[in-house]
Amino acid sequence: MSEIMLACHQLRQDFSEKEVLNNLDFELHRGEFLSIVGENGVGKTTLIRIILGQLQPTHGQVQFFPSRKDLSIGYVPQFRNLDDEYPLSVRNFVALNFSGFHWPWLSHQEHQQLQRVLQETDLEQLQNEPMGRASGGEKQRAYLAQALTKQPDLLILDESTASLDPIAKETLLKLVRKLNQTTQVTVIFVTHDLPLARAYSDHYLLLQPQGYEYGEIQQLQVNDYVGGEHHV
Numbered sequence: 187m188s189e190i191m192l193a194c195h196q197l198r199q200d201f202s203e204k205e206v207l208n209n210l211d212f213e214l215h216r217g218e219f220l221s222i223v224g225e226n227g228v229g230k231t232t233l234i235r236i237i238l239g240q241l242q243p244t245h246g247q248v249q250f251f252p253s254r255k256d257l258s259i260g261y262v263p264q265f266r267n268l269d270d271e272y273p274l275s276v277r278n279f280v281a282l283n284f285s286g287f288h289w290p291w292l293s294h295q296e297h298q299q300l301q302r303v304l305q306e307t308d309l310e311q312l313q314n315e316p317m318g319r320a321s322g323g324e325k326q327r328a329y330l331a332q333a334l335t336k337q338p339d340l341l342i343l344d345e346s347t348a349s350l351d352p353i354a355k356e357t358l359l360k361l362v363r364k365l366n367q368t369t370q371v372t373v374i375f376v377t378h379d380l381p382l383a384r385a386y387s388d389h390y391l392l393l394q395p396q397g398y399e400y401g402e403i404q405q406l407q408v409n410d411y412v413g414g415e416h417h418v
């Protein structure tokens with residue numbers, strides 16, 4: 187097994203009305219593709235916020251190897267549509283993730299990096315089209331491309347395929363899996379879509395109201411999961 191990228195030790199989060207994560211212990215290895223699943227409200231987003239350092243857990247800790255400051259994390263949010271009249275081209279939208287201060291003047295290195303991520307996300311042909319007119323799947327690939335501009339070691343897809351049509355979901359996940367296999371970027375995919383998780387992940391972390399399960403993706407049983415939008 188490859189080296190550990192992060193380890194969660196005895197994580198628990200208490201909110202006024204609720205306790206989530208139930209002393210969660212798990213390790214994420216470099217190059218792994220992990221799906222985090224579980225019904226609404228079990229703490230998936232809370233866990234991601236803790237990993238991103240936005241939330242200090244009530245109990246336990248996340249340890250990064252070699253350290254958090256040596257780790258670049260890319261984040262792809264849930265799909266949100268943009269106005270049809272959104273003025274930026276796909277290319278300039280992706281470029282927003284470079285140092286905003288100098289935009290639109292990119293360094294030579296940033297230009298090369300931008301071309302690379304547009305190619306990796308199959309957006310090269312569309313780069314001069316207005317972002318507002320792109321399809322849902324193309325827009326979401328542009329969000330993925332933004333996250334890739336920072337050459338992340340860890341890519342977090344936070345329900346990024348929700349509200350995409352089945353073909354766009356598959357296209358996005360195929361791309362991410364290909365990147366995972368070719369560049370060894372580690373992936374955390376938060377989803378309610380079990381068939382998609384099964385098709386593309388190595389491991390799963392199932393959060394439940396009273397506990398959790400971690401295992402190889404083939405071991406994920408649909409009966410274990412009482413979820414919102416899942417389908418098989």
Ligand SMILES: Nc1ncnc2c1ncn2[C@@H]1O[C@H](COP(=O)(O)OP(=O)(O)OP(=O)(O)O)[C@@H](O)[C@H]1O
Pocket residue numbers: 201202203204206224225226227228229230231232233
């Ligand atoms: N800042 C907060 N203050 C109080 N309660 C919170 C806060 N953040 C989350 N919660 C509660 O903690 C629980 C877990 O929330 P979280 O968003 O992590 O769940 P989730 O598994 O991501 O759900 P979903 O699948 O609906 O996105 C929920 O009951 C939520 O209302």
